[in-house]
Amino acid sequence: MRLYILQLWAISLFAVAHSFATEKEQPYIDFIDAQVTVTPDFNSKSVTGKVIYTFKVSAAISSFFVDAQQMNITKVVLDDKTTSFEYDDKKLTVNATLQPDTNHRLQIEYSTTPKKTLYFVHDYQGRDQIWTQGQGKYTSNWLPSFDDMNEKVTFDLSVIYKKGYEVIANGVLKETKTVNDSLQQWNYDMTQPMSSYLVALAIGKYDKVVETSKDGIPLETYFYPEDKDKYEYTYKHNKEIFDFLVTEIGVEYPWQNYKQVPVKDFLYAGMENTTATIFSDAFVVDKIAYNDRNYINVNAHELAHQWFGDLVTETEGTHHWLQEGFATYYALLAEQKIFGQDYFLYKLYESAEQLTALSQSEGATSLLDPKASSLTFYQRGAWTLFALQKLIGEANFKITIHNYLKKHSFENVTTADFFVIAQEVSGTDLSEFKKKWLENIAFPSQEALDILTQYDFIKNYLALAGERTQPLAGKWGTLVKALEFPVNDYLGQEAVYQLSGDTSQEAIALYDKAFETNNLFVRQAIASSLSSVPTSLKEQYETLLEDESYATIEPALYHLWANFTGDRAKYLEATKDITGFNDKNIRILWLVLTLSTPEYNKAQHPKYFEELVSYTAPEFHFTTRQNAFAYLESMNAFTDKVLLNLVNGATHYNWRFRDSCRKILDKLLQSETYQKKYVDLKVKLSQSELEYLKRKMDL
Ligand SMILES: [Zn+2]
Structure with a gap:
């Protein structure tokens, strides 16, 4: 299983609470x-x-x-x-x-x-x-x-x-x-x-x-x-x-x-x-x-x-990394094949940073704790395999994987089953390795860093990241170099983030250079981090609206609209046909901005508001609904339809969406006005919606 939330960069630390028997429940x-x-x-x-x-x-x-x-x-x-x-x-x-x-x-x-x-x-x-x-x-x-x-x-x-x-x-x-x-x-x-x-x-x-x-x-x-x-x-x-x-x-x-x-x-x-x-x-x-x-x-x-989990399956939650760690590692290898080695190394660097932070928090566990966080099962699991491959060598690692899968096909496995084979194949005593990577609570950050810094890309990246606290004057030349052709996605982004919205002449010269890289990810970094746009960069900033990235267009549209009030209609006209991701990120932002722009299509505003409200309905993806609810809340625009769809969302089976709706609903129910509204609306609620609301207020 792959948790959605990891893909969206926000790492969730909730534990996967399974309790499974160690042996077959019915052995005979x-x-x-x-x-x-x-x-x-x-x-x-x-x-x-x-x-x-x-x-x-x-x-x-x-x-x-x-x-x-x-x-x-x-x-x-x-x-x-x-x-x-x-x-x-x-x-x-x-x-x-x-x-x-x-x-x-x-x-x-x-x-x-x-x-x-x-x-x-x-x-x-x-x-x-x-x-x-x-x-x-x-x-x-x-x-x-x-x-x-x-x-x-x-x-x-x-x-x-x-x-x-x-x-x-x-x-x-x-x-x-x-x-x-x-x-x-x-x-x-x-x-x-x-x-x-x-x-x-x-x-x-x-x-x-x-x-x-x-x-x-x-x-x-x-x-x-x-x-x-x-x-x-x-x-x-x-x-x-x-x-x-x-x-x-x-x-x-x-x-x-x-x-x-x-x-x-x-x-x-x-x-x-x-x-x-x-x-x-x-x-x-x-x-x-x-x-x-x-x-x-x-x-x-x-x-x-299909191999790690389905063909060989953990006996119990203690060995969950045999599924998630392996799936994460092999997915990363497949991505390396497609996106290149820098991508692969950067992902490992990123997860090592997250695991190091987790190590220092209360949620820290070993890899063999059945209550470990998904970050641990997935990313520390993947790191363990990468480190093992480095230790015993590529050939031994491949033979280990082969023998492990062949020996235990259609059976259940434990961590020991895997390491017995790794030890046998490599002829290496792995007890120290197991202690560090599997059993200790602390993530072996130094070992991870030692592996990563064998690569020039990581060395260069870390050298640049080391400049973060330097004032611009002291690192100007370094940043120029990072933005030189052919720009590296990660070094270029890092250089832009280090400008952190600075609008001095020196910084503007660097932003100029960053725009000219024509690198999608470098330009995305500009859109998300440069929120007050100097007039001298206006023309270049406007070109971000044409980038092939919905993650770029969304903040670019908002920042342009906020900075250059005289051109709002122009920006809205240029983006009126873009929907964005499946959560309709651009369309929903566009509707909200249009409703706040009286000089643009005023006659159509009631229709646009209806459209925004309609996105809270169950026929849309829950992320679209979540997005629409968030904007409507900021506008304090709770029509009857929105109120009804909100209760519907509060009873959804998807807990992430459900919780976001419940949060908004709880706030509303503190006011008598909305309590009264819900009394009037109760005939329109389904049985389960009614039951949920009854637990929150008198109906
Ligand atoms: Zn998985």
Whole structure:
């Protein structure tokens, strides 16, 4: 899984709280395969289903269980006989005496309205979209299965849904069958076992493109039919990443095919379900957005998990870095292939800085703490692999990875399993290394720096960064050099940031030079850091509005509008057709600025205000809604529609969005005016919205 928030640069330090058993919960029973048939119903957000497990018993048992959260269990059949069972809303227990070395068959029929794990959303066109998120949420919320990751099963899913939709699940689509005039059945087949949290389902309106990897693996990439023009940049380098990782990891891709499906309002950046990655459609990008927020990293990260996580799976949370650290490291290697070595090193430098800061805070943990932060699991995990590769050498590292994956294929693993092999292959005593990188709470910052400074780029970067506290006069020549052709993205940006908005003659000369680099990232640094624009730079600053970067255009538009009041209409006219990212960053800013510019299109202002309000509605991506709410709050413009959409947002399943809405709502409810308004509006609220509001005020 890749947390969205990392991609957006803001590092979140919340712990991934898992508690998993260290051994198989049911050691004498092995579930082999599962034939699943499910029928989701969009209107009632429920699912009815049947699952048939075959299993082996290795020692006499008198009972066994399957995890099933808050289901209505209608029938249980053991070896062709309907059987009684106990059910406590969490575990379905069958009391039966079973002999050693026997095979059995268990059939469970059920229906349920899952509170989580299976999500029913309307897409942007109001069509059905249904998808799962198993990790951290438990697949047993919609399918009787195993919360224990150590129980690996070959899951074959059959899904019955409306004709005209696409159904994507784990494995290969064997056939589709007509059920009746309106329903169809999709039969998927898996040939290898996996943990239950990797079982997945996605239903929606999609088109797809199928490429074939160098090794003949079908790569199916899905997209909304209306996003045809975004296909190219969303899945840019897709096949290249796949072929690269197969070669780099040195073990053939373990599954039958690989599918990727974007969905709306996803909880994370992406999820590595076996053969079927589901990812946030915030990564569906056009040519310009590709420069700022592309899918490359998440694409490579989830793909790397198909080996690290799906093929070999941690036994418990202590070893979570075996999944996230490895996926992060291999994604970075794939990015290096595409964006170059400076990119790779800069990312490592950046994460070393963050890990050093974390080390000095209360949240510091070792890498083997199951409650470690995601920064630790992902970035310290990746650093550990980079450092290990440096220590034992590239060849030994590759052999270690190969042997580790081969030895433990389709099994569960611990950190010791990996290091036993690394030690064997390299003939090196790794106990000191393990202490430093895995067991100690402090991140080994000095060791990380020693590795990084073997590279000229990092040496040059650190020399420049060392000038930060110098007055401009003392470092002018150094900054000029950093902005000289051919400018390095990172050195150029650093030089601009060191000017920190200074508008002296000396600084202006440097900004002049920075503009002329024509480097997208250097110019982006100007747009975001030079907020009071001197008249002598006005003309150049205006050219930022034409850069191929929505992250540049947004602050540039705002700063120009704020600095040159006489030209506001001109700037608004120049940007009136730009939407920006999927959160509509430019369009929403444009609407807000236009509403504050009486001389520009005054007659249209009511229409523009309506448009701004409309972006708070559920049919838009939650980041668009979040953006619109934030601006409307700053304008103190809470119309009835906004108030209703705000409560709707406060009950959303996506906690980041939900919390931002709740914060605004809590503030509003301190005023009697808004309390009264909500009393008037209560007939328009849904049951769950009403219940939420009742907990906050008298209704
Ligand atoms: Zn991950």
